[in-house]
Amino acid sequence: MINRRKTKKVFYGNVAVGGDSVISVQSMTTTRTDDIDETVAQISRLETAGCDIVRLAVPDKKAAEALPEILRQTTIPIVADIHFDHTLALLSVQAGVHALRLNPGNIKKEEHVKKAVQAAKERKIPIRVGVNQGGLQESWMKGVDLTLPIEEQFAHAMVNGAFTHIRILEELDFTDIVISLKSSDVLTMINAHRIMASRCEYPFHLGVTEAGPAFQGSIKSAIGIGTLLQEGIGDTIRISLSDDPVLEVKAGRTILQALGIRRDFPEIISCPTCGRVKIDVISLAKKVEKAFEGVKGDLKVAVMGCEVNGPGEAGDADIGVMGTYGKGLLFKNGEIIDRIPEDQVIDRLVEEGKKIIAEKEQAMKSNKETSTVGAKN
């Protein structure tokens, strides 16, 4: 149903961004980059949670010098986040990072910009340029229609700002560009991307910036990113939260899952508890969520409290449990398969869930083999 915007395809190492590639989920480490052990450990946690690309701040030489060892110990594509200093970009590229986050317009000397861009070009790594509404400059307002609503004025200004960086790269014949247009205001962020979508074919890195603590931040991000993805806009996403970056990855994954774009991790469907429920849905749902952490694969798990919504929704899921008088009714593809004590429900759910995932993967594999054979004939 989603008609994806046509964009150029670039590569963050082995992860493609843009074109027909799957929409990737990014995050950023919160460790000091020069603390190699902590950084590698966090990257590993992010990868387990389903992160596709990790960004690291490279604020100084010590951080840049830690990159070779970090890259040696990791396999996920790494983006070096650099501000102002082209020598940090050069060191990062030499270390082997898979992309740069860099605004060339913020590097003062033209020859320094050239050197950094040339280095990226030689290694065939993309550069993400981006503007934040917070960094809005007066010059970006040039030509903006001041009769528009303020969010739209800012959106146009952000697009102008991004073009100041894009043009510098294009003049150096560098076009492996990814664009971000971040704002803490959801409507401004949406508008900016809609405008930019009609003005270039570079892929977009979507994000609502300074979105806040996890709960508020994931809601704001879901609206901004979710709205654009439905319009086919967006190629890689990052949820900014003032929290453990693993939550950023989970939020990103959940957005893609809710829109049916990627289904790589189990989805828990659980009813809101109410005066009707026969079991403690809240704690059961939380336990189920926890039990399925670390399980990878396409699965829809239902946790229902009573007979009003129970069977219908649980039947819609691959597997589900419905509470009734201290017992758990286990459903699989709409059929009751067992009635077991509540304290055994979770282990059985996970066990059955894993089986279903394995079956689905087997079925997909067989389909693929069949169609490959078919294609050969």
Added chain:
Amino acid sequence: MINRRKTKKVFYGNVAVGGDSVISVQSMTTTRTDDIDETVAQISRLETAGCDIVRLAVPDKKAAEALPEILRQTTIPIVADIHFDHTLALLSVQAGVHALRLNPGNIKKEEHVKKAVQAAKERKIPIRVGVNQGGLQESWMKGVDLTLPIEEQFAHAMVNGAFTHIRILEELDFTDIVISLKSSDVLTMINAHRIMASRCEYPFHLGVTEAGPAFQGSIKSAIGIGTLLQEGIGDTIRISLSDDPVLEVKAGRTILQALGIRRDFPEIISCPTCGRVKIDVISLAKKVEKAFEGVKGDLKVAVMGCEVNGPGEAGDADIGVMGTYGKGLLFKNGEIIDRIPEDQVIDRLVEEGKKIIAEKEQAMKSNKETSTVGAKN
């Protein structure tokens, strides 16, 4: 910017739903309704969090009999949630509830339907009818174009299902109707409302059902509800979470705030922490969020970690703090107003924040008085 869909206006007590009325936030109690003390206590917590309308399950006579006392102890509009049994509807209406959630098609005898609807009509209380995708019936698929994508087929079927209930009410000349079309699938939910929007003028109660635990559930709800609200669709909203219903209200409020629809509570803008930050942004942001709990009013508070995004965003907020070497730089309307030790930052922020809210309210009041005077002349 949002062009609101034209609908009939109905009243849940003193809270208007539909027409030009503000979009209200609903929740549902998780207590046993017949436990009056617990229920009243939860209603009070929901009200403090900014809930506009509360729904209570009325699954049996004991619950219905608790309603008069609950209503005596509360002021917020109360909706009685009733399934199948018209006598519970009659008892609820007699008790003085402000609305019914009831599907007349689920009451078996025609005379019972008539009695319940007549009672609602006499008391001038609206009835919400609604279907869940989980309760999809084969008969609803009649006339649905089976070449459509499955989400759209289900959406059409849900609209057909809702009309079976709407028609019963209309035949009884009852039109104070609110419609809900819930699905645990975000795209189906969005599609169903878009279809229904063109087919009637009744207000909508938006919700993604069985959305899951708080984190996942609020993300799914934000996409579904946020998408529709941007299209001007939706008059009252409920976020379904398998968690404390206070979180449902907070999620609902955050959605409305993110879209600039209602700004009744402080918004925290905080940067994601990264390798650049000079203070512990995560814990500071969480503390700030907590400190502003219970504060009501339009306020944008920024918590920033460093100079890259810091001043810009913090300047955009009404008030903000930016970390730098163990100190907190306090901003107000873009100007540094103080540099204070980190452990004193929160108290000052709340103090200054409350002042700003009071100033804004005073200014609004003066404006209103001026314009009223103007109108009289």
